[in-house]
Structures are given as C-alpha cells and as structure tokens.
Amino acid sequence: MAEKVTIATVARHAQVSRQTVSNVLNAPHVVREETRRRVQEAITALGYRANQAARQMRTGRSRLIAVRIEPTRDGINGSVLDRFLHGLTETADAAGYRVLLYTARDDGHEIATYDDLLGAYDLDAFVLTGTDHGDPRTAWLAEREVPFVTFGRPWDAPDAHPWVDVDGAAGTAQATRRLLDTGHRRIAFLGWPAGSGVGDDRRAGWRTTLAAAGLDGAAPDAATEDGIAEGERVMRDLLALDEPPTAVVCVSDSLALGALQAVRVAAAPVAVVGFDDTPVAAAVGLTSVSQPLAAAAARCVELLTALLDGQPTDPQVLLRPELVLRHTA
Amino acid sequence: MAEKVTIATVARHAQVSRQTVSNVLNAPHVVREETRRRVQEAITALGYRANQAARQMRTGRSRLIAVRIEPTRDGINGSVLDRFLHGLTETADAAGYRVLLYTARDDGHEIATYDDLLGAYDLDAFVLTGTDHGDPRTAWLAEREVPFVTFGRPWDAPDAHPWVDVDGAAGTAQATRRLLDTGHRRIAFLGWPAGSGVGDDRRAGWRTTLAAAGLDGAAPDAATEDGIAEGERVMRDLLALDEPPTAVVCVSDSLALGALQAVRVAAAPVAVVGFDDTPVAAAVGLTSVSQPLAAAAARCVELLTALLDGQPTDPQVLLRPELVLRHTA
Numbered sequence: 001m002a003e004k005v006t007i008a009t010v011a012r013h014a015q016v017s018r019q020t021v022s023n024v025l026n027a028p029h030v031v032r033e034e035t036r037r038r039v040q041e042a043i044t045a046l047g048y049r050a051n052q053a054a055r056q057m058r059t060g061r062s063r064l065i066a067v068r069i070e071p072t073r074d075g076i077n078g079s080v081l082d083r084f085l086h087g088l089t090e091t092a093d094a095a096g097y098r099v100l101l102y103t104a105r106d107d108g109h110e111i112a113t114y115d116d117l118l119g120a121y122d123l124d125a126f127v128l129t130g131t132d133h134g135d136p137r138t139a140w141l142a143e144r145e146v147p148f149v150t151f152g153r154p155w156d157a158p159d160a161h162p163w164v165d166v167d168g169a170a171g172t173a174q175a176t177r178r179l180l181d182t183g184h185r186r187i188a189f190l191g192w193p194a195g196s197g198v199g200d201d202r203r204a205g206w207r208t209t210l211a212a213a214g215l216d217g218a219a220p221d222a223a224t225e226d227g228i229a230e231g232e233r234v235m236r237d238l239l240a241l242d243e244p245p246t247a248v249v250c251v252s253d254s255l256a257l258g259a260l261q262a263v264r265v266a267a268a269p270v271a272v273v274g275f276d277d278t279p280v281a282a283a284v285g286l287t288s289v290s291q292p293l294a295a296a297a298a299r300c301v302e303l304l305t306a307l308l309d310g311q312p313t314d315p316q317v318l319l320r321p322e323l324v325l326r327h328t329a
Numbered sequence: 330m331a332e333k334v335t336i337a338t339v340a341r342h343a344q345v346s347r348q349t350v351s352n353v354l355n356a357p358h359v360v361r362e363e364t365r366r367r368v369q370e371a372i373t374a375l376g377y378r379a380n381q382a383a384r385q386m387r388t389g390r391s392r393l394i395a396v397r398i399e400p401t402r403d404g405i406n407g408s409v410l411d412r413f414l415h416g417l418t419e420t421a422d423a424a425g426y427r428v429l430l431y432t433a434r435d436d437g438h439e440i441a442t443y444d445d446l447l448g449a450y451d452l453d454a455f456v457l458t459g460t461d462h463g464d465p466r467t468a469w470l471a472e473r474e475v476p477f478v479t480f481g482r483p484w485d486a487p488d489a490h491p492w493v494d495v496d497g498a499a500g501t502a503q504a505t506r507r508l509l510d511t512g513h514r515r516i517a518f519l520g521w522p523a524g525s526g527v528g529d530d531r532r533a534g535w536r537t538t539l540a541a542a543g544l545d546g547a548a549p550d551a552a553t554e555d556g557i558a559e560g561e562r563v564m565r566d567l568l569a570l571d572e573p574p575t576a577v578v579c580v581s582d583s584l585a586l587g588a589l590q591a592v593r594v595a596a597a598p599v600a601v602v603g604f605d606d607t608p609v610a611a612a613v614g615l616t617s618v619s620q621p622l623a624a625a626a627a628r629c630v631e632l633l634t635a636l637l638d639g640q641p642t643d644p645q646v647l648l649r650p651e652l653v654l655r656h657t658a
Contacts, residue, residue: 044441063449064429069418079608082411089398089430098450099430100393101418112373120392121427228612257612279408280612283557283586 006048014042027309028095029302062122065092065304066100068110068129079278080293081129084151087297088127095305097124107132111140118146125304127151131163133197149303151296153316155197162307162315164299168198168275169205171289171321172249175273176209178287178323179247184271188220188238188245190231190255202251202275220245224255231258239266247271247329253278256286260328271329285327292319335377343371356638357424358631369423391451394421394633395429397439397458408607409622410458413480416626417456424634426453436461440469447475454633456480460492462526478632480625482645484526491636491644493628497527497604498534500618500650501578504602505538507616507652508576513600517549517567517574519560519584531580531604549574553584560587568595576600576658582607585615589657600658614656621648 007025011018016039023031024039031039042048067088070081089099102117104110114137117123126141126148138161141148150163172189179187189206192199203221210216220238224230231254238245239262247270250256256274263270274281277290299317306313336354340347345368352360353368360368371377396417399410418428431446433439443466446452454476457466460483467490470477479492501518508516518535521528532550539545549567553559560583567574568591576599579585585603592599603610606619628646635642 044438047441069415079408079411082408085430086398090432093432098446101414101428101430103419103422109373112376117427278608280609283609284613 009046010039010042010048013046014039025096027305027311029305030309030311062124063097064100064121064123065097065125065127065301066102066117066121066123067127068104069101070129080276080291083293084129084297087294088300090294091298091301095301097301097305107136110137114140114146118144124308125149127300127304131155131197133195147304147307149300149307151300153197153318158316162303164296164303164317164319166291166296166319166321168202168321169208171275171291171323172202172205172251173209174205174321174323175249175275175287175289175329176206178325179249179271179273179329180209180213180215182271182329184247185215186218186220186243186245186247187215188222188248189251190222190224190234190238190248190259191251192226193223199251206249218243226252226254228254228258228261231255232262233258235259235262236266239263239268239270244268245270247273249273251275253281253286253288256281256288256328257284260284260286273323273329277324281324281326287326287329288324289321290324291321295319339368339371339375339377342375343368354425356634356640358634359638359640391453392426393429393450393452394426394454394456394630395431395446395450395452396456397433398430399458409605409620412622413458413626416623417629419623420627420630424630426630426634436465439466443469443475447473453637454478456629456633460484460526462524476633476636478629478636480629482526482647487645491632491642493625493632493646493648495620495625495648495650497531497650498537500604500620500652501531501534501580502538503534503650503652504578504604504616504618504658505535507654508578508600508602508658509538509542509544511600511658513576514544515547515549515572515574515576516544517551517577518580519551519553519563519567519577519588520580521555522552528580535578547572555581555583557583557587557590560584561591562587564588564591565595568592568597568599573597574599576602578602580604582610582615582617585610585617585657586613589613589615602652602658606653610653610655616655616658617653618650619653620650624648 007018007021011021021039024036028036092099102113104113128148128150130152131150131154133156142161153163153165154160176187189203191203194200207216210219222234222238224234248259250259253274253276256272260272274286274288277288281288296319303313336347336350340350345364350368353365357365421428431442433442457477457479459481460479462485471490482492482494483489505516518532520532523529536545539548551563551567553563577588579588582603582605585601589601592601603615603617606617610617625648632642
C-alpha cells in the first residue's frame with residue numbers, strides 16, 4: 001500500500017513548514033505567491049486531498065460562496081456579470097473556495113433564497129452583484145451577521161458594508177477628456193433616467209469634466225431606458241437639434257451601438273464612446289470604457305477571505321476603469 | 330408562536346396529497362407542471378423550508394450538481410456556454426438542485442478536481458460542457474459510477490453515457506438550403522480544421538445538402554482556427570478565386586464576422602451565415618444558426634434527476650437548432 005499523503009508529506013516535498021501548507025489550504029492570501037505555487041504543485045504531484053468534512057469541522061467553514069446568476073438579457077450588457085463570474089470562480093478556486101449559484105426573481109425571492117441556502121449548505125459568505133438604493137437584501141444579511149461583499153457601492157451609505165466597485169465617473173471623465181483633446185466642444189451624454197446609482201455616477205464624470213473645461217452649458221444631456229433601439233432613437237433626436245453634438249459619451253455599449261447606427265444612417269461625423277467594453281464593442285470597433293472585471297472579482301474574494309479569517313482589511317475598494325480606443329472616437 | 334409549517338400544511342394549502350408535496354421536493358419531474366406550480370406557490374406563500382440536511386440524510390442526496398466554468402475567451406463564442414449555464418441554474422433551482430462551479434486547466438486537472446469535489450461536498454452529479462475524442466474524464470466518472478451527463482456527444486461511442494446535444498449538421502443543412510432557395514449555387518464552407526467532432530458535424534450538414542442538389546463538386550471547403558482575423562483572411566482568399574463563392578456557411582459567428590468584414594471591404598455581394606446566434610450576430614445583423622441552449626440545459630437537468638431517481642429515461646437527447654434570418658443571407 002502506498003504511503004498515506006499528509007500535510008507533513010506535502011511540507012517535506014515543497015520544503016516549507018507544515019504551518020505554511022496549512023495556510024495555503026486555509027488562508028492562502030497570507031502566503032507569498034511563489035510559495036503558494038510551490039505548495040500547490042506539491043499537492044498536485046502527491047495527490048494530497050484535504051478532507052473537506054474534517055476541515056469544515058476544524059475551521060467551521062464550508063468553503064462555499066454563493067453568487068446570484070442574473071437572467072439572460074440582451075446578451076450585450078449581461079456579458080459583464082458573466083465575465084465577473086468567471087473571474088470570481090477562478091480566484092475562489094485558487095483560494096480554496098467554491099462558488100454556488102442561485103437565481104432569484106426579485107429582492108423578496110432572493111432573501112427567501114438566502115434563508116434556504118444558509119439552512120441547507122452552511123455557506124460561508126455571499127457575493128451580491130449590484131446594489132439598489134435602500135437595498136433590503138444587504139440589510140437582511142447584515143442583521144444576521146452573514147459575511148458578504150457587494151460588487152457595487154451602497155449609494156446611500158458608502159460605509160454600510162464591504163464592497164468592491166469600479167469608478168464609473170472616472171471612466172466617463174476619461175472618455176470626455178479624450179473627446180476634448182481631439183477637438184470636440186459639443187459633447188452629448190446619452191444615459192439612463194436619473195435615479196440609478198451607476199447611471200448617475202457615470203453622468204457625473206461627463207458633467208464635471210465638461211464643467212472644468214467651461215463647456216457644460218452647451219452639452220445636450222439625453223436619457224432613455226437601455227437598449228440598441230432606444231439608443232438609435234434618441235441619437236436621431238440629438239442629430240436633429242439646431243446645433244447637433246459632434247460627439248456622444250454613452251452610459252452603456254447597448255446605447256452606444258444604437259447611437260452608432262443612427263450616426264451611420266445620417267452619415268454624420270459624430271464620435272461615439274460606449275461603456276463596458278463588451279465583446280460586441282470589440283467586434284464593431286466601438287471605443288469603450290473597460291471595467292477591470294477580473295481584478296474586481298479577485299478583490300471580492302480577497303475581501304471575503306480576510307473577513308472570514310478576521311484579518312484587517314480595507315473594506316471598500318474602488319477600482320479605475322480604462323478607456324479602450326478603437327475606431328469610433 | 331406561529332404554527333410550524335410542515336409538508337402537511339403545504340399539502341392542505343395546495344389541495345394535494347402529502348406524497349405530491351414530497352414528490353415536488355424530491356422528484357419534481359414526476360409531477361405535472363400545473364400541480365408543481367401550485368405546490369411551489371404554496372411553499373413560497375407559507376414560507377416552508379425543507380431542512381436540507383434532514384433531506385440529505387433521508388435521500389442520500391446533497392442536491393448539488395457541479396459544472397465547469399470555462400476560461401474567458403474572445404467573448405463571442407464563449408457566450409454560448411454562459412447562456413447554457415444560466416439555463417442550467419434556472420432549471421436546477423426549479424428542480425430543487427443547486428449548481429456548484431469549478432474551473433480546470435486541462436483534463437488531468439479536471440479529474441483531480443472531481444476527486445476533490447466528491448470528497449468535499451458529496452455531489453450528486455456532474456454536467457460536462459463538451460466532450461473530446463477518447464475523453465479521459467467521462468471514463469473516470471463512469472468507472473466510479475458517478476452520475477453525469479454531457480452537453481455534447483461522445484463522438485467515438487454515441488451510447489457510452491447520457492448526453493444532450495444540438496444537431497449541428499441539421500443547422501448547417503438548413504443554412505445551405507436557405508442559400509440554395511435564394512438562388513445561390515457556389516456556396517463555400519468556412520470551418521475548423523478536420524478532427525473536432527463539432528466542426529466535422531457542421532461541415533457534414535453543408536456537404537450532404539450540396540451533394541443532394543448535385544453541387545458539391547463546385548464548392549470551396551476552407552478551414553482555419555477560430556477567430557475574427559482568421560475568418561477575414563480566409564474569406565479574402567476565397568474571394569480571390571477564379572470563380573469566387575456567392576455565399577458562405579461558417580462554423581462559428583467569430584469566423585462569420587471576419588468573413589463579413591472581408592466581404593464588405595471587397596464590396597462583394599456575398600451572403601454570409603454564422604453559427605451560434607451570439608449577441609454579436611444580433612448586433613451586426615448576421616444571419617446565424619441558433620442553438621436551443623435553455624432547452625438543452627433543461628434536458629440535462631431532467632436527464633440527471635431521472636438518473637438519480639432511477640426513473641426510465643431516454644439517455645440520449647438530440648435537439649434541432651434553428652436558422653435566424655437577419656440581413657446577411
């Protein structure tokens with residue numbers, strides 16, 4: 001019979017202490033990457049398998065994180081959360097956690113699902129993708145002291161709970177500066193109706209950048225629900241103005257694709273910038289603001305593991321997006 | 330204190346027997362949809378929560394299904410598996426199962442992950458997205474009698490294990506017939522190099538349809554790795570032939586987008602059909618073959634629950650795709 005592979009065997013093989021192997025298994029973020037890789041390689045080479053049930057008994061952890069998967073939408077903006085989910089699963093795997101998926105029709109159903117999942121699987125934590133004003137879900141979780149992190153800020157109370165977000169205003173500010181730098185002076189914004197945290201934030205970046213250049217009075221500010229058809233319709237209206245804009249910053253790639261369509265039909269030389277750098281943007285050559293989704297997912301997992309391990313951590317993480325230049329601006 | 334909600338309470342509320350409530354919880358596929366919905370509504374209205382641990386003790390089930398999430402690729406073809414995952418999570422939820430995600434670098438790593446997951450979470454079953462010729466993963470699972478279903482056929486041995494797949498040959502045959510019906514006679518195929526089950530199947534649908542029309546001798550058959558740039562390059566070559574094709578059936582939307590680009594640059598009146606009906610195809614007006622991904626996901630869950638409950642079932646399910654007509658063909 002082959003020798004039983006234990007933590008001690010792995011430690012000998014990787015030339016580290018047993019405590020380091022234990023850290024790699026239970027708190028990998030405290031281990032230097034090079035060491036972590038060496039230990040992981042030893043674990044793979046030796047076929048070491050930590051007994052999860054035993055580990056759970058010892059640590060009180062199931063090492064399961066639950067994430068909601070959104071219903072399929074138009075497939076354009078939906079791809080953002082899909083990419084976040086990919087990143088989250090990859091980082092969680094590396095940190096020794098698994099991702100459990102669930103669906104929910106609305107906030108009430110989602111809270112009922114939390115209750116069900118916590119009873120059923122003894123989950124360690126939740127990752128919420130997105131927050132609303134006065135979100136009842138985060139209040140429910142906080143009341144029960146269930147660890148969670150949101151991808152998206154609580155707009156009403158920034159310190160309410162741990163979150164990771166991308167600075168949307170910085171993204172539209174970059175886009176607007178790029179258009180100013182290339183000579184545009186009438187730069188419109190095509191956004192969502194006021195009242196959504198994400199949409200208002202992106203509008204603010206455009207507005208403050210134009211104001212700093214002394215140009216905010218001359219800039220049309222249009223709003224509509226999201227969608228390619230909606231973007232095309234509103235852009236047609238903007239092009240029909242007495243002094244039409246020469247460029248437009250859009251709150252989403254869906255609206256930008258619609259705007260692009262209107263611009264092409266009218267053969268108007270109007271620059272268009274989208275937001276989210278979706279696969280569709282790449283395919284049609286749309287300049288767009290890219291969110292660092294893999295980094296955001298990794299920071300969510302880091303934040304959660306630090307919380308679960310009682311490590312000190314900065315519980316609010318704001319990441320910078322990046323403007324990806326293509327053909328339309 | 331409020332009355333404790335039990336299966337009997339739910340049964341009274343929904344006006345069904347306790348056995349029916351139990352079936353909805355443990356074997357929902359044996360219950361008629363209308364009844365199942367009524368019971369689910371009663372469960373929601375009353376806030377009934379089956380104790381998962383107790384249920385697992387009773388049934389020997391964790392009610393967890395594991396699915397691999399693929400690394401992010403170009404985001405065009407990758408969206409197919411993302412849509413499948415959405416459908417799978419939704420159907421699994423309705424059947425009382427949860428989806429656990431994992432990642433894997435290669436087949437060997439994936440098998441090590443099976444071993445780890447089975448030890449850690451007592452999983453009920455696996456869903457594999459895609460199969461290769463001589464797949465070591467399915468052999469490993471079958472040897473250990475772990476229930477699984479693949480989305481994709483085992484090309485070497487169609488009866489080897491349960492699977493759900495989409496009839497790719499039927500999809501390209503539909504596309505080719507559409508082109509024949511609209512007057513095309515030189516219809517090229519732009520595919521992947523021979524040797525992949527999926528790619529060869531899609532090529533076969535084009536070839537047999539042309540052969541039935543007595544036209545296969547005159548049709549260029551091109552092959553390249555997947556990608557927009559690759560599609561553009563090969564399409565340029567096809568357009569440079571002495572007798573260039575007037576239409577092209579592509580094995581993927583990525584290749585079709587590249588082909589479309591070459592056709593537009595050359596201002597050649599060539600019809601283009603893609604495969605997978607991705608969001609990008611919808612955005613640019615590309616005619617494409619659509620896979621019924623929600624249905625495929627639902628059939629995977631049905632197949633698995635039938636296997637786990639020891640119910641008789643047809644273990645091989647082949648679904649028909651549908652040609653979505655837009656502007657390019």
